Amino acid sequence: MREPVTAFVGLGANLGDAEAALRAALAGLAALPGVRQVRSSRFYRSAPVDAGGPDYVNAVAQLETTLPAPDLLRALQSLELAAGRERPYRNAPRTLDLDLLLYGSARIASAALTVPHPRLRERAFVLLPLAELAPELVNARELAAVADQRIAPLPPGSSTP
Template sequence: MSAWVGIGANLGDAHANVLDALDRLAWVPGVRLLRASSLYRTAPIDSSGADYVNAVAELDTSLSPRALLAALHGIEQAHGRERPYRNAPRTLDLDLLLYDDEVIADAPALLVPHPRMHERAFVLAPLAELAPGLAIPGRGRVADLLPGVADQAIERLR
């Protein structure tokens, strides 16, 4: 199955944390890292703290959505991820954005497509770099959604 993962960090060495997350994704049994976007810098949304470093990864996986989410949470925990409150600054955040073309509504644990991905430049810009024609179920193509977040500052780092 095809899966897309959003990666972000704004505590500690955010740049290194995002790169390490990509390395760790490649080592998860049942997961093959196909490609990753450039890194991007964005300001926090609905929060405070330092700017985020973000990226998106495309995976091929034999894991179920729940098993993949558990693996993502394990990588976050390896980076000391804490969840003191909604949108708190974080050492690492891994979001399951898409899992094939499935719509999964097992709230609050698993919602796919990610419920706010179509509203976030830090998701859409990296996705557009890799797959502008990718369709987000119920929302449309990534390239068509990108103009709707043009007011959100985002800077490509590499």
């Protein structure tokens, strides 16, 4: 049996009922064999970055997993497909997007997976919820660098996972 690793997963959606999609994704993550959901950030509304379409609803989940990173990625992609995710073009609007942001202290660079996520430090919709869960992983300089990106927490009660 593998030792559990703490992983962080970015969640986002901007088609259909995005909040419901994130709640379902959090339940799906918790139900994956080899994964135990520890906690999730609040939900945030954010403007699309490098894309068009409606605003996104975003969050970050912290998981403990015994799955190797490539297996976790495949599980995330399966959850996306089950939610109706299509990839007609880069940064297309989506029913669900699940990104493996961090996998313990691992550094992975393969054709299928890059960890830490290559744009992790460039996106307010990742850094703010990540800082909520693990403030030691995000510094003030990084938050200042994304301060011009429009993002706001959703009102309490509207985003209870």
